[in-house]
Amino acid sequence: MQMLSMIVFLVMSLMASIAMLFMSSIFWVWVMTDVGTLFLIPFLSAETRPKKSWFTGVATYFVIQFFGSVMILGGIILDWAIEAADWSSAMMCFGFALKLGMVPLHFWVSRSFVYFHYGGIFIVGAGQKVFVVACVPLFSDVPLCAYAYYFMAVGSMVYGPIAMFNAIAVKSFLAYSSVTHTGFLVIGSFFGLHIVYAYSFIYCVSMAFLVFMLWSGDCKFMKNLGSELPGYYKTGFVCIAMSFSGFPPFLDFCTKFVILQLSMEQDSTITMVAILTSSLINLIVWVWVLFIATSSEVKEPGFLSGTTGQNVLNMSCIIWNLFMGAGFSMLY
Amino acid sequence: MGLLILMALNCFCVMFLNKKDQTVAVVNCFGVWSAFSLMYWGGSGVSRESLSELFCVDIYSSSMISLSLWICGISILVSSCMTNLRGVFNSYLILVTLLCFLLVQCFMVNTLAMFYVLFESTLIPLASIIGIWGGQIERVPSIQYMAAYTVGGSFPLLLIFTTMEVHAGSSFMWFISMKTTSLNWLFWGGCFLGFLIKLPAFPFHAWLPKAHVQAPVGGSVILAGILLKLGGYGITRMMMLFSYTLESFGILVMSFSIVGSVYGAFMCLRQSDIKKLIAYSSVSHMAFSIMGLFSCTEVGMVGAYIMLVSHGFISPGLFVLSGINSEMVHSRKIKVMSDGVRAAPSLGFFWLVMIMANLGVPPCPVIISEVLSVVCVIALYPWVFVLLLMYFILSGAYSFSLYCQLTRTKKKIKMKVFFNEVTLKDMSALYFLFYPLAEVLFKWDLWAMM
Numbered sequence: 001m002q003m004l005s006m007i008v009f010l011v012m013s014l015m016a017s018i019a020m021l022f023m024s025s026i027f028w029v030w031v032m033t034d035v036g037t038l039f040l041i042p043f044l045s046a047e048t049r050p051k052k053s054w055f056t057g058v059a060t061y062f063v064i065q066f067f068g069s070v071m072i073l074g075g076i077i078l079d080w081a082i083e084a085a086d087w088s089s090a091m092m093c094f095g096f097a098l099k100l101g102m103v104p105l106h107f108w109v110s111r112s113f114v115y116f117h118y119g120g121i122f123i124v125g126a127g128q129k130v131f132v133v134a135c136v137p138l139f140s141d142v143p144l145c146a147y148a149y150y151f152m153a154v155g156s157m158v159y160g161p162i163a164m165f166n167a168i169a170v171k172s173f174l175a176y177s178s179v180t181h182t183g184f185l186v187i188g189s190f191f192g193l194h195i196v197y198a199y200s201f202i203y204c205v206s207m208a209f210l211v212f213m214l215w216s217g218d219c220k221f222m223k224n225l226g227s228e229l230p231g232y233y234k235t236g237f238v239c240i241a242m243s244f245s246g247f248p249p250f251l252d253f254c255t256k257f258v259i260l261q262l263s264m265e266q267d268s269t270i271t272m273v274a275i276l277t278s279s280l281i282n283l284i285v286w287v288w289v290l291f292i293a294t295s296s297e298v299k300e301p302g303f304l305s306g307t308t309g310q311n312v313l314n315m316s317c318i319i320w321n322l323f324m325g326a327g328f329s330m331l332y
Numbered sequence: 333m334g335l336l337i338l339m340a341l342n343c344f345c346v347m348f349l350n351k352k353d354q355t356v357a358v359v360n361c362f363g364v365w366s367a368f369s370l371m372y373w374g375g376s377g378v379s380r381e382s383l384s385e386l387f388c389v390d391i392y393s394s395s396m397i398s399l400s401l402w403i404c405g406i407s408i409l410v411s412s413c414m415t416n417l418r419g420v421f422n423s424y425l426i427l428v429t430l431l432c433f434l435l436v437q438c439f440m441v442n443t444l445a446m447f448y449v450l451f452e453s454t455l456i457p458l459a460s461i462i463g464i465w466g467g468q469i470e471r472v473p474s475i476q477y478m479a480a481y482t483v484g485g486s487f488p489l490l491l492i493f494t495t496m497e498v499h500a501g502s503s504f505m506w507f508i509s510m511k512t513t514s515l516n517w518l519f520w521g522g523c524f525l526g527f528l529i530k531l532p533a534f535p536f537h538a539w540l541p542k543a544h545v546q547a548p549v550g551g552s553v554i555l556a557g558i559l560l561k562l563g564g565y566g567i568t569r570m571m572m573l574f575s576y577t578l579e580s581f582g583i584l585v586m587s588f589s590i591v592g593s594v595y596g597a598f599m600c601l602r603q604s605d606i607k608k609l610i611a612y613s614s615v616s617h618m619a620f621s622i623m624g625l626f627s628c629t630e631v632g633m634v635g636a637y638i639m640l641v642s643h644g645f646i647s648p649g650l651f652v653l654s655g656i657n658s659e660m661v662h663s664r665k666i667k668v669m670s671d672g673v674r675a676a677p678s679l680g681f682f683w684l685v686m687i688m689a690n691l692g693v694p695p696c697p698v699i700i701s702e703v704l705s706v707v708c709v710i711a712l713y714p715w716v717f718v719l720l721l722m723y724f725i726l727s728g729a730y731s732f733s734l735y736c737q738l739t740r741t742k743k744k745i746k747m748k749v750f751f752n753e754v755t756l757k758d759m760s761a762l763y764f765l766f767y768p769l770a771e772v773l774f775k776w777d778l779w780a781m782m
Contacts, residue, residue: 247456248449261494276487283483284476291472
């Protein structure tokens with residue numbers, strides 16, 4: 001019953017988020033964003049074994065999202081009342097940036113994620129962000145907001161991998177990974193929404209694989225990843241780690257390369273430097289994660305040693321990371 | 333393309349053999365592929381058989397392809413004799429074959445973009461080999477060093493070929509040359525940094541000793557034998573694009589290399605770990621290749637490629653010997669390895685031969701390379717000969733010191749060796765490394781452009 005309710009609320013949140021994409025007025029965008037967030041609260045707070053921690057995570061998330069919504073609504077009202085376009089845009093921009101969790105407004109991300117279940121981490125860290133990022137181009141004609149988003153995105157791209165290095169808990173690691181990818185998504189939004197949708201689709205699928213594998217092992221701490229991650233998923237995890245490291249010809253290299261190419265076409269030097277710096281730090285972080293995950297004191301079952309479903313998932317993960325890069329490059 | 337298809341088909345057939353037959357089958361396959369690759373050796377210019385939409389091969393590519401196939405086969409052969417790889421050998425076969433496949437493609441592709449992708453992809457199997465079969469916990473930082481240096485150093489190259497793709501529509505690197513009048517040193521640095529790090533050139537060499545120490549013997553053989561040569565090959569292709577007109581930037585790089593050769597030789601004198609010593613001697617030898625390549629002369633190119641190919645056989649030979657010797661005494665310390673040499677005196681003879689080859693004693697082709705590179709450098713500034721003289725003295729000193737330490741006859745109370753016999757099978761890899769050196773000696777002018 002609990003699983004059913006989680007699915008119902010998730011679907012309702014998804015429907016509200018999709019409806020948000022088709023709204024032409026900023027007010028209705030705000031309404032649908034908030035409705036989507038509200039429906040996520042029961043999903044996030046659902047736990048098979050309720051414990052005190054879920055309340056802390058969901059409460060933090062709710063307060064931050066609420067405050068962000070207040071800022072957005074305040075901006076809308078200010079613009080309607082006294083037509084202070086720049087101030088109202090700045091307030092709305094602040095609200096959306098807070099909801100996205102971009103540097104320097106990222107303080108809540110790790111605090112919330114540590115207490116979420118893995119499904120919540122995927123939805124908040126990957127799924128929800130895709131829809132909120134689609135609102136960023138609304139402010140592209142306001143120079144103050146455009147520059148603010150740009151530099152926040154650059155900061156997120158560079159800071160995220162550094163913070164990932166210092167993560168002790170797996171969920172904290174995923175939180176900072178989502179901060180990094182949010183930066184890439186926002187930078188992509190400057191080049192066109194088609195890039196955002198392509199990148200976010202790829203990111204969501206990759207994160208789904210990663211989060212599922214970590215959930216199946218109930219992984220808590222980074223240092224225990226080797227022993228907690230199930231042996232039959234290790235090959236898939238290795239592929240994901242290599243992809244997120246940025247090694248060609250894996251998938252994540254191809255997506256970052258497309259954004260690099262686009263920034264080169266626009267002569268955006270800061271973006272290029274940020275992408276390369278982020279990629280370098282990311283490489284070192286994920287090599288470290290790879291070794292932690294593949295080191296284990298106990299001899300474990302190897303490749304294709306799980307059930308049929310587990311093997312299919314593992315193989316799908318390998319194929320996705322190894323071959324979709326070439327497919328994406330050809331399509332793009 | 334025919335070579336790649338042959339490789340894929342052979343690998344498919346080997347999959348159906350018994351596990352114990354697979355090792356011998358794969359080694360034989362590498363021999364067959366090496367022989368097949370000799371078809372691409374068509375003299376100066378591009379090989380007509382290789383011309384296609386994706387690939388283009390000339391004498392520089394074909395020599396590197398043959399070297400890759402030969403060295404990867406040697407790596408499997410030597411690893412099959414080592415104790416630390418038994419039990420998980422099939423994974424090693426797969427990784428080495430995959431690495432070889434990527435290398436062959438890397439040397440054959442005709443666009444800079446594909447070359448970059450394959451250049452970086454070769455890091456994955458090597459990192460896996462070091463990670464899985466490396467002996468110590470320090471292998472993780474060594475892989476991070478290697479990955480950060482290699483990938484980070486080639487980011488400027490990524491920007492350059494992306495620029496080519498964006499502005500020119502293609503990064504095809506054959507039969508075109510770019511105007512070089514308005515290019516600055518930032519551009520030249522971006523073009524060559526990744527390759528100089530890969531070679532490795534002084535002062536970007538820090539990753540190599542760490543990687544060699546942590547890698548198993550087979551991994552060191554591949555790293556020293558062929559992966560470092562990727563840098564030299566990349567420099568050749570970039571120079572082809574810019575019609576060999578570097579001049580002042582080339583002089584700067586050559587200056588660093590001269591210092592690097594002396595530095596490498598000096599560091600060899602100070603080493604007590606055999607693998608670190610061989611790594612630093614690689615830094616010294618690769619400095620001569622860099623001098624030859626950046627001299628932008630035909631003589632320099634010939635000298636550089638003789639060094640690249642010869643070093644590709646000599647350095648793995650040294651690693652093979654160090655692997656056998658260190659397995660006998662379970663230590664890489666040179667002083668301890670002398671127990672192994674005393675237990676198996678034939679090792680002393682092989683050490684002498686390999687050390688002399690490494691030093692460049694005739695008839696080893698290394699001497700030809702050193703002479704040609706020295707000629708190129710002195711033509712620019714004669715007083716550089718003083719530094720090169722220092723290099724020759726230091727290299728003689730460390731070689732002599734190494735041999736003396738390995739073969740010292742001071743009696744010990746207790747000699748600790750785990751086995752005191754070296755069989756033909758153990759030395760087979762070494763024999764297969766000697767033969768190609770003779771070929772290089774007789775065909776040293778192969779890389780001269782006619």
